[in-house]
Amino acid sequence: MKNQESEVVALGIRKRVFEHTIKNNGGYLSQACSAADSLAVLYEDVLNLGPSIAPEIPAPFGGVPAPDNPNSFTGAGYHGEFASHYDRFIISPAHYALVIYAALIEVGRMAPEGLKMFNKDGSSVEMIGAEHSPGMEVTNGSLAQGLSMASGIAFARKRRGDEGRVFVYMSDGEFEEGQTWECFANMAHHKINNVTCVVDYNAQQCDGAMSAVTEIGDLVGKLKAFGADAVLVDGHDHDALREAMNRRSETGPVVVIAKTSPFQGMDYLQKRFPRLHYVRFTSEDEKIELRDAIAEQLGVNVDEIE
Structure with missing residues (x-):
């Protein structure tokens, strides 16, 4: 039986992103569509995080971190304080x-x-999250850098004897990057087993369907190798996600490959396939058609959106 709270959170994520998209x-x-369920399970059921220590309404950009800039900050505060028994959550994409x-929210x-x-x-x-954005701890720059930074944090925590794990959220497009595989090779070599990667495997990337760009093949087999x-x-x-996210390994990282649909909860988006990376409207009629179709499926009152 699925956790009702995580189901509510997942639906809320989709509604909020949909409403924002229509308004903007x-x-x-x-x-x-693809990530709401895994993120809901992580935040609601799996991650051991302390209460947020960041302002509920995010502060303006404080400038880049530097020895002479006391106003800089990271968005990690939304995941609570750093403590040995708490988990860390790195957002890679x-x-x-x-x-x-x-x-x-x-x-x-x-x-x-x-x-x-x-x-x-x-x-x-930020539209593209940086280290100062809510929930973000590091600036990832090009795809796949978040995993490497997470593994470094995990290696330090392992040497220090911290109880908390390091979770990293990834997109499947990051497995088209060589840095990803270098990082996994190094985690295996150093037996970094306090990392759990959750991969949103929606088979999409910025240039379209991954099958038409670079097919990543047997991801489970490659990762095991x-x-x-x-x-x-x-x-x-949600039950399958929860069970997989709580796996432990003695020798290396755990990778939960969450096979997802980029249309989940918003079936209308299939009409736009494979142009799904960022949805923008070419006409008011297109916007209204999408708004009304998806609002009905999500149970959103269109009169309250705009």
Whole structure:
């Protein structure tokens, strides 16, 4: 039986990203479709995080970190304080930022008013998340850098004897990057077994369907060959996700490959396939058609959106 709370959170994430997209004439809808369930299970059931220590309404950008800049900060405070018994959560695909913000709001770690600052000049609520954005601890730059930083944090925590694990959220497109495989090879070599990777495997990337760009093939088999404990699960089955995310390995990282649909909860998006990476509207008629179709499926009152 699925956890009712995680189901509520997942639906809330999709609704919030959908409403934001309609109000702002664009947004990352397919990422909300595919990632909402795994993020809901992580935040609601799996991650051991302390209460948020960040302002509910995000502070303006404080400048880049530097020895002479006391105003800089990271978004890690939304995941609570750093302590040996708490987990750390690294977001690797920076373009999932809108979905992460929606998740933080749904679990009470950020105020809904924070989304009004999204992609505004001087705001820390970036469209492409940076280290100062809510929920973000590091700037990932190119895809796949988050995993390497997470593994370094985990290696340090392991040497220090911390109880907490390091979770890293990834997109499947990151497995087209060589740095990903170098990192897995090194984690196996150093037996870094306090890392759990959760992969949103929606078979999409910025240039379209992955099958038409670079097919990644047998991901489970490849990861096992690189020393990871990899498992493929239905990324919309909360019980399966919860069980897989709580796996432990003695020798290397755990990788939960969450097979997902970029249309989950928003069937209308199939009409736009394979152009799903970022949804923007070419006409008012297109916007209204999408708005009405998806609002009905999500149970959203269109009169309350605009």
